[in-house]
Every structure is written in structure tokens, then in C-alpha cells.
Amino acid sequence: AIPPRACDDYWSEFRHCKSLRNCFHNYYTYGTSPSCKQWKEDYHNCKEWEKHRGAEAKDALQKSERNRVAEQRNFTPVWELRRDPPRDWHMPLNQEKPQDS
């Protein structure tokens, strides 16, 4: 296995997180200053994993990323997800749909 992201990506996310612009946007959105140290930790674990293939670093990094994924899904959706795309997405425009009232 390889790290979920290229190690440099973690560093660029860290720099981006600490930037003044991002600090401003975080306050504008959430009313707080952003927490960036996880990105830095992830970067170091990533480098550690790459260089020494250490199991600890690997586990820590994967745990951190799984946590990120969980945070993004921390809500119950209001709608049901589709299994297939809508059938009429590609239908040509001048095709009349059957009128139902």
C-alpha cells in the first residue's frame, strides 16, 4: 500500500490551512480559527511511511484520513441516493414525455 495522498499534498494543505486567507474564510464560515496541525502530523507520518515503511506511521495516517472521511459524512441525507443516473438525462430534447397529471 502507498499513502492515500502524495506526501507533498499534505504539506501544501498544511500551508494552505495556515494561510491568512484561509484563516479569514474559516472565521467567516464557522466563527473560529482553523485547526491545521493534523495536516502537519499527516505529512510527517507520510514521510515516515515512505522512508522507513513503519507500521505505526502507516496506521496513524490511515486513521487520520478515515476520520476525515467520516467527518464529511456526518449527517443523514434528506434524499435517497440513486443507483443509476436518471433515464432521461441523455434523451434528445424534442422527444415528448408522456403527459401525466
Added chain:
Amino acid sequence: MDQSKQEEEYGYNLFPERNTGNNKGKSIAQSLFTFNHKCQVMLQFAMETSPYAKLLLSAMKSSGCKVLKERHFSCEDCDGTVSGGFDAESSQIVLCQNNIHQQSHMNRVVTHELIHAFDHCRAHVDWFNNFRHLACSEIRAANLSGDCSFSNEVSRFNFGLKQHHQECVRGRALRSILAVRKISREEAEKIVDEVFHTCFNDHEPFGRIPHGKKDAGFAYRDYENRDRYYANL
């Protein structure tokens, strides 16, 4: 129900060129004396250069809804000050050529409407009968398209700082709903409140709230790398 009532009920009266079931071709006169060409050019530019739009187009393609400019976008004249809309009936994004005059505005409208199209593509959204679904998509579109950026709000003379983004998203979602459906303001507010937490936190397909091109660029990078990402968790 008769057509005119249906038109008013679902907001179609804002888009007078969308005769249900009727697709007129463009005459040369229409092309010469309207902003149609300018709209087409700006649309093309948005699709090619905006990281927001590119990410959404990519995500839609992966979901089985490849977006074709000629089929899924329509530049038309619209009523009032509305900038665009998503027509679920015909699977088309309407761009109001008479109300969009700057590229940055076009980028934002394209992103906003693509978010609706994306929701339509990945979920069973009942646009016409379920106000919670409508509210949810509007919250997401206001949240993720840059509609509520600090600079946009300032240009509307809405000065706010701490957590103002959320206020803006609520307000714009409310306005969008009231513009296209006949319900009371109180009812609309109640619905927005009900679904706000869920929908404000649904950042698909961005994975974050993109506050500018740099954010959107990072989100696009993440999207491109998603296969590697999920394979190595």
C-alpha cells in the same frame, strides 16, 4: 392542471422561452439582437477554466450524467433579475443571457446550476413536490458555488463577518425557494431550518467548502486522486 397554472406554480414564468414541450430553434435575428453569442462564449470559457465547473463536470461524468454543452445548457432571455435555473423536466441548465454580463458571474451561475444538476443525477430529488429536497439543493448551491463569498456579499451591501457565510446561505436559499414556489415565507424558513444542518454539511463533490479558486483547485486535485485515496485508506 392547465399549463399556465403549472408554469406559475413551478417558476417557469421566469423563463418565458421554456414552452413546455416546445423547442424552438434560434432564428438569425434572435442570435444577432440578443446576448446569445456572448453567453455561449462565456459558458465555454467557464467550462474550460473554472476549477469549480471542471470538478462538477468530471463528477457528473463519473455518475453517468455526462454533460454536453449543446444538449444540457441553454442561453435564453429571462424575466427580472434571475440569472439561471435548472429544468429537471428537460435536464437542462438555463443561463439568462440578458442578466449575465461578466465572466465571474457566469462562472458562479454555471457552478450553482451544475450543483443542482449533480444532485439530480446522484439522488432521487423530487424537485416539484418535496420542498425539503428543493431547499437542500439550494442550500448546497449557495454554500458551494461562491455565491456567499465575502466579496460577493459586500457587493450586495451585506456586511457581516463572523459566521456570516451561513446567514448568507440561509438567506439565498430562502429567496431561491420563494422565487419559484408559492409558499409563505414562514413555511419556507421552517423548511430551510429543518434541513440546514444536513445540507450545509454535504460538500459533495468538493469534499470541502471552496472559498476561492485555490480551494477549488485543491478540491479538484483531490477529486482526480480519489481512486488512489480510497484504495489506500
